[in-house]
Amino acid sequence: ETGVTQSPTHLIKTRGQQVTLRCSSQSGHNTVSWYQQALGQGPQFIFQYYREEENGRGNFPPRFSGLQFPNYSSELNVNALELDDSALYLCASSLGGTVSYNEQFFGPGTRLTVL
Amino acid sequence: GNSVTQMEGPVTLSEEAFLTINCTYTATGYPSLFWYVQYPGEGLQLLLKATKADDKGSNKGFEATYRKETTSFHLEKGSVQVSDSAVYFCALSDEGGAQKLVFGQGTRLTINP
Numbered sequence: 001e002t003g004v005t006q007s008p009t010h011l012i013k014t015r016g017q018q019v020t021l022r023c024s025s026q027s028g029h030n031t032v033s034w035y036q037q038a039l040g041q042g043p044q045f046i047f048q049y050y051r052e053e054e055n056g057r058g059n060f061p062p063r064f065s066g067l068q069f070p071n072y073s074s075e076l077n078v079n080a081l082e083l084d085d086s087a088l089y090l091c092a093s094s095l096g097g098t099v100s101y102n103e104q105f106f107g108p109g110t111r112l113t114v115l
Numbered sequence: 116g117n118s119v120t121q122m123e124g125p126v127t128l129s130e131e132a133f134l135t136i137n138c139t140y141t142a143t144g145y146p147s148l149f150w151y152v153q154y155p156g157e158g159l160q161l162l163l164k165a166t167k168a169d170d171k172g173s174n175k176g177f178e179a180t181y182r183k184e185t186t187s188f189h190l191e192k193g194s195v196q197v198s199d200s201a202v203y204f205c206a207l208s209d210e211g212g213a214q215k216l217v218f219g220q221g222t223r224l225t226i227n228p
Contacts, residue, residue, distance in 0.1 A: 033215075040220075042220050043204075045217070090159065102214060104161070104214060104216065105161075106151075
């Protein structure tokens, strides 16, 4: 069984640019959540996709957007990058997007640096 | 809004010492509670969870009990090992709606031989 994978591992961008991060969910999982983890902090929920629809959003501006594909993989897009967007971006997959106690399986993350 | 407060770190202990990492939460309703662990260079892994009051989650010698009266979910282990060195995150998930995890700030644990 393949776990959650993310690409790329590391990324360096400059302010104002746009970035796309990718996530492949664990086999059989239909829900993908994205989190931002700033250095020394806990992860912050960005949004969740369940069966290709956005199923909840955290306190992030609209320049953070996403997609989920029919195979349940997902993309996170960030436009107009700001220095504060520098963080580790974590993807997590799970089953049944509305069941609060289901385990989320996390990928290793993409480290984004904005200069 | 919902929030999780964890014991400030870092925490340094000797091998075989007793571990407690405090976690308290603020939430409406009846959230599910989790402890996640992040080993160096690895992603977050679920350590244990509890879904209702008085439930005890346990795994790998770690335990935590869901205490609704004190809104707490403290992590304990009777005898820590060097391999337990990691960052530990307490988290909650609201009932219903999206599986949105709200995390504490994390506690870095270092175990010395």
